[in-house]
Amino acid sequence: NASSVSLADAAYVKISEGDFGYVLDDVPHLVDHLPDAPTYPNPLQDHPAYSTVKQYFVNEDDTVPQKVVVQKNSRRGVHFRRAGPHQKVYFESDEVKACIVTCGGLCPGLNTVIRELVCGLAHMYNVSKIYGIQNGYKGFYSSNYLTLTPKSVDDIHKRGGTVLGTSRGGHDTKKIVDNIQDRGINQVYIIGGDGTQKGAYEIFKEIRKRGLKVSVAGIPKTIDNDIAIIDKSFGFDTAVEEAQRAIDSAHVEACSAENGIGLVKLMGRYSGFIAMYATLASRDVDCCLIPESPFYMDGEGGLLQYVERRLKENKHMVIVVAEGAGQDLIAKSLSTSEQQDASGNKLLLDIGLWLTHKIKDHFKSKKIEMTIKYIDPTYMIRAIPSNASDNVYCTLLAHSAIHGAMAGYSFTVGNVNGRHAYIPFYRVTSTRNKVKITDRMWARLLSSTNQPSFLSQKDIDEAKENDRTANKPPLPTGLSHHVAN
């Protein structure tokens, strides 16, 4: 019953099966929309650059499906609102007061997104009041707001990092919304990772609670590509490309020594996408270790045995390891006091160093000469400017965010199956995107490296079971909620 679905609640539509294909249930809103319909004509309709485009505005009811391939008799699943410019907009250009904030760790492309938000607002929608919040969420209430203009952001996309500064912590929802309210800001653009998007959802809920006419647009940032739903996060391509340069160096080092091993640690605390794609791209890698796929060191079929075999066959090898891989192995090999710092905090366990020592010790005990070179390019990768393809992606993300905010929506923006979509906040924060070791891509990797899979039948069964449960779409939290059916 579609009429029982209220604004933010109808985050996804259910598809019911008809005799001939599938019928889309009539659900009014896929992401939250401000009360009242947008009334102003979109200024883009008079923009000379867009006058030749056949159908420039998106249809209010267009959706983007999360699943493209649908198996016989299975549901088509979740759809999201298609992103793009709307015929009618919610805000008049001169009443818009927009602000932009970046939070969390660095990622290639942050400056490109900032630049395109500013230029897009100014050039497409004639918005002139655009502010930069400094150093993350706490900047809402502790720093001056910067005035941003197309001129002031003109060449920032050529630099790494974020010109606005960033931080962790400091999210005080009430104080942030107080400042948004006091300064009359009505569009908030929030660029950041999973934590940041959770923060954006809190801000959004507080804004609704106070009945403010403010759009909140999240642009997800994660170099690890671990944000759910979306195809790929910005900066990921750049990261993979730069990671490959590290792998190339490791390969040169390995080839230049007898029994040489090059070991590269890449980003990926929970998801091994960078390691997987860099490995697939490079073809020089003999073994790729990621958090999603458990492995073991000793005995038949273990990593050390494989390393020995590869060196015998090839005289050199390259290993790529994601930072979150094998954490259980390190923890097991250390005492509790070694796992904590002086104040009892959990120490970050460096899998790269640990593997280096383990492999060295192994060959030493067998009296086999070898050399291992360990490369950790993490901070170099995070800090570079985005490459060409990420620059284009960042631009499109920024434009989609602007179109959605102008139309009065609050959402996280992202590519879903190659189409830009507006996704409810909680959908991207309640789960994490992980490499599915039961999917074809991981099988492709295993066949390209020829490494053992390290998995027992129990591991494989567990992975398949996890896939099944991970497919259930989560429901929003903290909002009154009815599900259409």
Ligand code: ATP
């Ligand atoms: P990354 O981990 O990719 O570097 P992130 O956005 O996850 O990026 P965090 O440091 O976790 O980085 O969070 C960024 C900001 O979001 C911080 O200011 C933090 O206070 C805020 N934040 C994190 N989690 C929440 C939450 N559950 N609710 C509200 N705010 C949050």
Ligand code: MG
């Ligand atoms: Mg995070």
